[in-house]
Amino acid sequence: GGKAQPLVLDVTRSDAVRDAFAGLGRLDILVNNAGINRPQPFLDVDEKTLNLLLGLNVKAAFIVAQCAARLMVAQRSGVIINMSSQMGHVGSERDRTVYVMTKHALxxxxxxxxxxxxxxGVRVVSVAPTFISTPLAQPFLEDPATRKWILDHIPMGRIGTVEEVASAVVFLASPAAALVTGSLLLVDGGWTAW
Structure with a gap:
């Protein structure tokens, strides 16, 4: 048994991120899990949406990881788990160009x-889930056409659960993954196997 300490803050505010990490002593595991999607056709993407997704999905992830890595390097141990997406390994015909770009960057x-x-002494890995049943994904999953499109792309034929993603994170954070770094764990029901 260890202790988990969630940091609740606006990760797009670099100063708040740095202040939050300055108050930590030891850090063994970071789950870098902030992200957003605002689907728009590529030709219609406005600069506000572009900046929002790049700011949260890339810049904030970078700053959070950098702050965590500084603590971990000082103690010569730790693991950083970036929450990516299957979309970091494919393209998408469903108005997700900016989201796909940010996940490839991650x-x-x-x-x-x-x-x-x-x-x-620091390991860095990523978890790349498919569509997961969460409140954020619910509007997409409730639309019959979108749900059909999603399920048609998942050979296992179902939406993932939060517990399945959490299990992947637990494995990557554990001693069982001690030689795993620079890798990703796809939790996508086979989406990227096509």
Whole structure:
């Protein structure tokens, strides 16, 4: 048994992130789990949406990971788990160009951080779920056409659960994954296997 401490803050405010991490002593595991999607056709994406998704899905993830890594490097141990998406490994015909771009960027960040931080005792991995039954996904899942499109892309034929994603995170944070870094764990029911 260990202790988990959630940090509730606006991760798009870099100063608030730095202040929150400054108050921590030891940090063994970071689950970098902030993200958003605002579907728009590529030709219609406005700068406000572009900045919102890049700011939260990429810049904030970078700053949070950097703050965590500084603590972990000082103690020569730790694991950073970036919450990505299956969309970081495919394209999408459903108005998700900006979201797809940000998740591809997060996968690149995960790999680059893993290479740089491995000699310092820090592992960096990502979890890439499919559509998961959460309040944020509910509007998409309630639309019959969108739900059909989603299920048609998942060979296992069902929406994922929060518990399935949490199990992947627990594995990657555990000693059982001690040699795993720079990798991702797809929790996508086979979406990316097509």
């Amino acid at each position: 996968e690149g960040l995960t790999k680059a951080m893993a290479v740089e931080l491995a000699p310092k």
